[in-house]
Amino acid sequence: MTDNNAIVATSAERSEPVHDAVRGHDRDFLAALLILFLLALAPFILNLAGQDFWLDVLLRAMILGIAAASLNLLIGLSGLVSLGHAVFLGIGAYSVGILADMDITNGAIQLAVAVTLSGLYAFVTGLIALRTRGVHFIMITLAFAQIIYFIMVGLRQFGGDDGLTINFTSTFGDRIDLGQKPVLYYVVLGVLALVLLSFSRIIKSDFGLLLKAAKGSERRVMAIGFDPFRYRLAAYVAAGAVCGLAGFLDANFTSFVTPESMSWTNSAELIFIIIVGGLGTVSGPILGALIFLLLEEFLGGLTTYWHFWFGLFLIAVVVLAKGGLAGLLNGRGART
Amino acid sequence: MSLALEIRNLQKHFGGLHATRNLSMEIPRGELHAIIGPNGAGKTTLLTQLSGELRPSSGSVFVNGRDVTKAPPHKRAALGVARSFQITTLVKDMTVGENVILALIANSGHAYRFWNRYDRNAGLWRAASEAITRAGMAPNLLHRRVADLSHGEQRLLELAIALARDPAILLLDEPMAGLGSEESRAMTRLLGSLRGRRTILLVEHDMEAVFELADRITVLVRGEVVAVGTPGEIRRNEEVREAYLGEEA
Numbered sequence: 168m169t170d171n172n173a174i175v176a177t178s179a180e181r182s183e184p185v186h187d188a189v190r191g192h193d194r195d196f197l198a199a200l201l202i203l204f205l206l207a208l209a210p211f212i213l214n215l216a217g218q219d220f221w222l223d224v225l226l227r228a229m230i231l232g233i234a235a236a237s238l239n240l241l242i243g244l245s246g247l248v249s250l251g252h253a254v255f256l257g258i259g260a261y262s263v264g265i266l267a268d269m270d271i272t273n274g275a276i277q278l279a280v281a282v283t284l285s286g287l288y289a290f291v292t293g294l295i296a297l298r299t300r301g302v303h304f305i306m307i308t309l310a311f312a313q314i315i316y317f318i319m320v321g322l323r324q325f326g327g328d329d330g331l332t333i334n335f336t337s338t339f340g341d342r343i344d345l346g347q348k349p350v351l352y353y354v355v356l357g358v359l360a361l362v363l364l365s366f367s368r369i370i371k372s373d374f375g376l377l378l379k380a381a382k383g384s385e386r387r388v389m390a391i392g393f394d395p396f397r398y399r400l401a402a403y404v405a406a407g408a409v410c411g412l413a414g415f416l417d418a419n420f421t422s423f424v425t426p427e428s429m430s431w432t433n434s435a436e437l438i439f440i441i442i443v444g445g446l447g448t449v450s451g452p453i454l455g456a457l458i459f460l461l462l463e464e465f466l467g468g469l470t471t472y473w474h475f476w477f478g479l480f481l482i483a484v485v486v487l488a489k490g491g492l493a494g495l496l497n498g499r500g501a502r503t
Numbered sequence: 504m505s506l507a508l509e510i511r512n513l514q515k516h517f518g519g520l521h522a523t524r525n526l527s528m529e530i531p532r533g534e535l536h537a538i539i540g541p542n543g544a545g546k547t548t549l550l551t552q553l554s555g556e557l558r559p560s561s562g563s564v565f566v567n568g569r570d571v572t573k574a575p576p577h578k579r580a581a582l583g584v585a586r587s588f589q590i591t592t593l594v595k596d597m598t599v600g601e602n603v604i605l606a607l608i609a610n611s612g613h614a615y616r617f618w619n620r621y622d623r624n625a626g627l628w629r630a631a632s633e634a635i636t637r638a639g640m641a642p643n644l645l646h647r648r649v650a651d652l653s654h655g656e657q658r659l660l661e662l663a664i665a666l667a668r669d670p671a672i673l674l675l676d677e678p679m680a681g682l683g684s685e686e687s688r689a690m691t692r693l694l695g696s697l698r699g700r701r702t703i704l705l706v707e708h709d710m711e712a713v714f715e716l717a718d719r720i721t722v723l724v725r726g727e728v729v730a731v732g733t734p735g736e737i738r739r740n741e742e743v744r745e746a747y748l749g750e751e752a
Contacts (some may be wrong), residue, residue, distance in 0.1 A: 371623075373608050373616040376597075380605050383594035387602075390554065390592070391668065392580030392609040401615070 192371075198496050199363050199450035202457070206356055210349065222352065224464055228456040229355045230417050235440040235452035236362045237409035242438065243447030244370060245402050246382030247297075250305045250434050251312030255285045255407050257429030259414020261319065264331040264424045274337035274345065278415055285411025286404050288315075293403040297396055309431055319426040330425030337419050345419040355416050359453065362409060367449040378402055443484050445491025454492050506568070507532040507672055507702035508553070513562035515548060515726075522548040523559065524726040532671075535694070535703045537713045540723035541746075546706040547589060549723070550674050553704070554586040555579045566672065580609070585670035587661040589677045589706075595650040599640075599660055602649060603631040606667040631667075638663035639693050655686040662693070672702045679709040691715060714738070722746070 206225060213221050234256055241247040262281035271277065296307040320328045336346030345351045369375045381388045381395035388395050418424050427433075436459070444455025462480065466473035488495050508530040515523035522545040530536045538546050551557040553564060555576040563572040566582050574582075593602055604627055608614050621627060632642050640659045649657065658678055665673055678694070679687045691712045697703060698716065707713050713720065714734045722730040722743050730736075730743050737743055 365617075368618050368620075371620050373614040373619055373621055375617075376601060376605060376608070376621055377614040380594045380597065380602075383596055384592045386556070386576075386588070387592040387594060387664075388605070389556075389576040390580060390586055390588075391606050391664070392577050393614065394575070394577045398614065 194496060195445075195448045195450050195493050196367050198493060199367070199453065202450060202453050203356065203360050203363070206359075207353075210352060222348070224460050225457075226348075226352055226355060226420055228460045229359045229453070230413050230420060231437070231440060231460070232453035232456035233355075233359050233362050233416070234410045234413040235437050235444070235456055236359075236366055237406040237413065238437050239366065239441045239447065239452050240369070240402055240406045240409075242441060243451070244375060244382070245378045245399055247399060247403070248301075248305050248438070249296075249308040250431055250438070251292075251308035251310075252406075252410060252437050253431070253433035254312040254315050254429045255289070255410035256414040256417060256433065257315065257319065257424070257426065258285045258288060259411035259416075260418035260421075260424035260428055261325070261331070261414075262411070263337060263415055263418035264333045265325060267333050267335045267337075268325070268331065270335075272335040272338050274339040274343070277337050278412070281411045281415040282408045285414070286408040289404045289407025290400070293400045293407075297399050297403060309434075312429060312431060312434065316426050316429045319429065326425070328426055330423055330427070333418055333422045333424065336422065337415070345416075346422075351416070351419055355420075358412065358416065363449055363453065370447070370449075374398065374401075439481060441491075443481065443491055445493030448491065448493035450496070451491050451493040458492065505532050506530065506565070507534070508704065509565040509568075510553070511563045511565070513549070513552065513564070514560045515545075515552060515557065516560050521726050523552065526562070526723075526726065526728055528721060528728070528731075530702060530704065532702055533699050534718045535698045535705065535716055537705045537707060537717035537720045538723055539707070539710070539713055539720060540729075543725075544723040545726040546723055547676055548726075550586065550676050550704070550706055553674055554584060580668065580670075583668075583671035584674065585665040585668045585672070586674035587658075587665050587676055587678060589680060591657045591661055593649045593657060593660060593664075596648065598646050598648055599635060599652070600628060600631045600645040602660060603634050603664055603667050604628075606664045607631060607634070609668060634667040635660065635663045638666060639689050654681050655683065658682060658686075658690070659693075662690075666697075670701065673697070673704070675703060675705045675707070677707055678705070679707055679712055687712065 206229065209225055210222060213219060234252070238249065238252045241249050259281040262284055263277050266277050266280060292311045296304055296311065299307055319325065325331050336344060338344045343350060345354060377388065377393060377398050381398065385395055440455035440459050441452055443458055444451030444453070462477055463473065466476050484491065506529050510526060510528040513523050513526040526549065538549065540546055548557065552559050555571070555574055555578070559572065563570055565571065566579065566584060569582065571579050571582065604621055607627060607630055632645050635645060636642055638659050640656060640663060644652065644656060649660065652660065658681070662678060679690055682690060687709060694703070694705070694716055705713070705717065717734055719731060719733055720737045721728055722737060724746050729746055730740050732740065
């Protein structure tokens with residue numbers, strides 16, 4: 168079976184290799200579209216079935232999917248493994264929480280603050296972290312995230328480690344209030360669609376090609392005349408800003424923000440999601456987030472030791488499907 | 504006579520090891536200059552200092568009269584210096600075409616384009632196809648993954664990428680290494696066709712190719728220049744014969 172596939176693949180590569188590669192990418196893209204479509208229908212179906220609880224699970228999955236997609240730009244495309252990415256979720260959520268605490272519920276202002284602060288934090292820490300590679304990069308991103316974590320634990324006026332309850336959700340004008348579940352659901356879905364579409368474009372753009380090349384051979388990229396540092400910094404700031412946006416949405420969903428949301432275990436969770444979903448793929452982040460939360464709900468209902476089974480599942484995916492679940496959809500490991 | 508490349512009193516030591524000793528060279532525009540010498544003579548170390556990946560301990564490097572001693576590799580590349588590597592540094596999990604296209608994108612000055620589709624840009628792929636054909640590669644290799652290429656094809660691709668940048672100065676680090684005799688001859692022909700049109704600094708062990716191609720040859724031993732001259736002069740040089748060429752010449 169495997170041999171057969173290999174033969175088919177090589178002969179296909181010999182005749183029309185571009186189209187073969189494009190088809191793999193297209194299947195990934197179509198999977199993303201299909202998931203977005205199903206997510207758009209889900210509220211109606213779940214409402215008919217009287218299972219509104221699952222709507223919350225899907226909402227959380229979509230928010231995590233946005234955060235994971237932003238991390239995918241770093242890990243999947245650029246080879247930059249950050250273990251501090253959840254800090255952006257916290258920055259975005261605290262922006263909403265602290266501003267709401269000051270009676271500023273204007274969504275546009277909150278969003279601008281969330282995204283700007285996240286981008287700024289990414290820029291400043293990126294200037295330092297991106298001078299390192301591999302394990303050192305992991306440690307520095309983690310260290311910066313821990314600093315912010317402990318600062319928020321220490322700030323009593325914002326709840327310290329008890330967290331901050333958000334009494335007012337974000338509003339855009341008189342008509343859009345993210346406190347209304349259906350509104351929030353479709354806003355989150357819209358953002359997710361935009362983020363996934365952008366990712367699918369970026370991986371086929373000059374910028375994406377350069378990041379991919381710098382991951383594979385930094386010397387080559389420099390010899391050709393590019394400074395990889397600048398492009399990685401741009402990617403890092405973009406990823407941070409998008410994850411800050413996810414944090415903004417998350418605050419409106421949970422009406423609550425704690426330093427715990429920025430903990431390194433949350434960052435690790437995001438890494439799990441994109442590895443299970445498929446590194447560097449378009450559909451991977453949302454696929455991984457859905458699987459992650461559905462398994463959590465499903466296994467959590469069966470046994471209190473669900474983490475054990477979840478761990479086994481992770482190992483199985485990593486060992487059996489190198490390209491993640493999106494890779495399986497594409498028939499073979501999705502290449503990036 | 505204008506100099507494409509000038510090296511003044513270059514020194515590089517790693518601890519107690521002197522890899523480059525007070526080395527000066529002048530290479531006029533359009534010359535194909537070969538650097539030969541036994542293993543450990545510091546040939547690659549010299550090339551690496553010229554491409555900017557290694558900073559010399561002292562001395563300076565001028566490209567077209569400009570002091571580039573402190574310029575990083577990407578800045579020198581922008582000034583028209585291209586290098587090929589002894590150990591290939593191609594991006595293995597990308598296709599041949601993508602590797603070349605990267606160089607073509609560099610020609611535009613930057614890659615801050617987030618929304619274009621390089622994979623659908625027919626003009627770009629045509630240019631990439633021409634670039635590999637010019638380097639003597641079969642056009643049907645364009646969509647092959649680099650990891651699936653033969654060693655010889657990878658060496659040609661190294662050169663194709665360097666040439667795609669349309670460089671004024673080419674630094675070639677053993678382009679013939681590991682090639683079969685047929686491939687070596689093809690590479691020699693290719694380099695010969697570039698002669699006069701670009702300034703080429705060629706580090707190479709294949710003496711047959713070196714003596715056929717070079718306008719001038721510098722002999723390096725233990726980081727020091729032992730002799731400089733035309734192939735004829737080098738062949739007759741007693742000191743060089745003793746130090747290095749032996750019966751080969």
